[in-house]
Amino acid sequence: MGLGQYQAKRKFTKTPEPKGRARAAKAKPLRFVVQKHQATQLHYDFRLEVDGVLKSWAIPKGPSANPADKRLAMAVEDHPYEYRDFEGVIPEGNYGGGTVMVWDRGTYTPLDHHTFKAPPLGGRSAEVTKQLADGALKIKLRGMKLQGIYNVVKFNRPGMKNGWLLIKHPDDFTSTEDLTTRDRSVKSGRSLPEIAEAKG
Ligand code: MN
Numbered sequence: 001m002g003l004g005q006y007q008a009k010r011k012f013t014k015t016p017e018p019k020g021r022a023r024a025a026k027a028k029p030l031r032f033v034v035q036k037h038q039a040t041q042l043h044y045d046f047r048l049e050v051d052g053v054l055k056s057w058a059i060p061k062g063p064s065a066n067p068a069d070k071r072l073a074m075a076v077e078d079h080p081y082e083y084r085d086f087e088g089v090i091p092e093g094n095y096g097g098g099t100v101m102v103w104d105r106g107t108y109t110p111l112d113h114h115t116f117k118a119p120p121l122g123g124r125s126a127e128v129t130k131q132l133a134d135g136a137l138k139i140k141l142r143g144m145k146l147q148g149i150y151n152v153v154k155f156n157r158p159g160m161k162n163g164w165l166l167i168k169h170p171d172d173f174t175s176t177e178d179l180t181t182r183d184r185s186v187k188s189g190r191s192l193p194e195i196a197e198a199k200g
Helices: 004-008 081-085 121-133 192-197
Strands: 030-038 042-050 053-059 070-080 088-090 098-110 136-143 147-154 163-168
Touching: 004 070, 030 081, 030 121, 030 136, 030 192, 042 070, 042 081, 042 098, 042 121, 053 081, 053 163, 070 081, 081 098, 088 192, 098 121, 098 192, 121 136
Parallel strands: none
Antiparallel strands: 030 042, 030 098, 042 053, 053 070, 070 163, 088 098, 098 136, 136 147, 147 163
16 A cells, blocks of 8 residues: 555644654564544554554454454554654644554564464565455464454445454453553553643
């Protein structure tokens, strides 16, 4: 997808968000971030590093560690790799305006759907790209809040474009705890109101 759509939607003289460029491909663990975003509608932006950019989904209810929960995740435009550290206030009138918190972050690996094995470091972006094209991605997350195996699956419903579901795969990290009650930043320890107040 590239960053054209992301950049076209923003005035970088008006928003503190990063302009961004693709990250150089290196054989390092892939990173993920979940940003809690108080926009017109509260949602959680789930972002996975793939080929130097962040593939992104907006999850209205936030992630769950309970395999019984199927969380709607709307695919949105790729974001730049540096966006994973962005926390702060996006001015009103800019696309996605509102307050953003780094709710969770860490590394992730794609897993083979049958063997649950991860490809070598250098082949992971290619594996994620292939699984996304097939409409079913299996990943293992190592974050501060989200851990263990998740499936991200295309949700083909008439009239719904860009719909996916984020579903916990049963494993040692399965839990019925409502993870969204852990509502402080893993970057700064701040709550959303504290981030909003620190503006300017
Ligand atoms: Mn958002």
